[in-house]
Amino acid sequence: MKTKKIALIGLLLAIIAVLSAIEHILLPPLPFLPPNMKLGLSNIIVMYCVFFIGSAQAVTLNIAKSAFVLLMRGPIAATLSFCGGILSVCIIILLIKIFKERVSYISVSVAGAIAHNTGQFAAVSVIINSPYIIYYLPALLISGVILGTVTGLLLRIIMPAFNHILK
Numbered sequence: 001m002k003t004k005k006i007a008l009i010g011l012l013l014a015i016i017a018v019l020s021a022i023e024h025i026l027l028p029p030l031p032f033l034p035p036n037m038k039l040g041l042s043n044i045i046v047m048y049c050v051f052f053i054g055s056a057q058a059v060t061l062n063i064a065k066s067a068f069v070l071l072m073r074g075p076i077a078a079t080l081s082f083c084g085g086i087l088s089v090c091i092i093i094l095l096i097k098i099f100k101e102r103v104s105y106i107s108v109s110v111a112g113a114i115a116h117n118t119g120q121f122a123a124v125s126v127i128i129n130s131p132y133i134i135y136y137l138p139a140l141l142i143s144g145v146i147l148g149t150v151t152g153l154l155l156r157i158i159m160p161a162f163n164h165i166l167k
Helices: 002-025 042-052 055-073 075-102 105-128 131-165
Strands: none
Touching (some): 002 042, 042 105, 075 105
C-alpha cells in the first residue's frame, strides 16, 4: 500500500509539473486578469490530494511544485510559489477539517485561491518593499474569487475521471 501511495504522489506531481508548465508557457494572459495572474490549474491536483489522499501529501506536493518552479523559472518565482502554495494548502486543510462534508469544492477553491494570492502578495511586499504595492491587493482578491470559482468547478467536473483513473 505504501508503494502505491508513493507512486500516486509521483503521478500527481508529474501532472502538477505539466499543468504548471502549460499554464506558464502556452496560456496567454487573460485580458481581465491582473498582470502575471494564472488560472491555477495545478491547484486542482492539490485540492484533490487534500480531499482524498491526505494533508501531509498535499503539503509535500506543494513543496515539490515549488522546487520544480525553482528549476524552471528561478528563485523569485519559486519563493512566490512556495509562499502562496503553503498558505493556500493550509487554509484548504483547515476548512476541510473544520467543516468536513459541509464544505464545497468551490468554496474551498476560492478560499485557497485568495490565500494563494495573499501569500504571494506578502512575499512580493517583502521583496519589493514599496508602499504602492497595496493598490494591487484588491485586484488579487477579486481575481482569487473568480479563478478560485473556475478551478473549483473544474475539480467538480473532472472528479469522476480522477476517481476512475486513480483507484
